[in-house]
Amino acid sequence: MKYWGIMEKISDFFEKNSGIILKCLIASFVILAICSKSSFLYPLNDWGDVSCYYIEGEGILHGLVPYRDLAEQKGPVIFFVYALALALNDRTFFGVFIVELISATIYLYFSLKTLGILCDVEKKKLV
Numbered sequence: 001m002k003y004w005g006i007m008e009k010i011s012d013f014f015e016k017n018s019g020i021i022l023k024c025l026i027a028s029f030v031i032l033a034i035c036s037k038s039s040f041l042y043p044l045n046d047w048g049d050v051s052c053y054y055i056e057g058e059g060i061l062h063g064l065v066p067y068r069d070l071a072e073q074k075g076p077v078i079f080f081v082y083a084l085a086l087a088l089n090d091r092t093f094f095g096v097f098i099v100e101l102i103s104a105t106i107y108l109y110f111s112l113k114t115l116g117i118l119c120d121v122e123k124k125k126l127v
Contacts (some may be wrong), residue, residue, distance in 0.1 A: 057082030
């Protein structure tokens with residue numbers, strides 16, 4: 001099966017940007033560990049919306065269909081994100097923390113790239 005060199009491109013990307021990605025990952029981890037209630041530092045997550053997303057995601061994993069079997073007015077993408085997080089760990093919010101960590105790392109990386117372009121700063125001076 002052809003994959004048109006995608007794996008080589010991904011490998012080259014991570015080799016070239018491993019330092020900045022690692023720094024974004026560490027910064028995201030520290031910020032989320034302190035600020036997110038899905039963190040392992042908090043004994044429970046008492047945010048109302050998150051509990052609804054958790055129940056919807058759990059329902060999806062058990063074969064229920066959103067908007068037919070489960071009633072919630074929010075968009076469906078967040079339900080499937082929580083279903084993915086619950087597939088990682090269905091007992092606690094650790095899977096949600098991992099999804100938040102990946103999302104925050106990607107956000108920080110592209111924010112730094114955008115800042116570098118807009119301010120005309122070299123990558124080594126930026127981080």
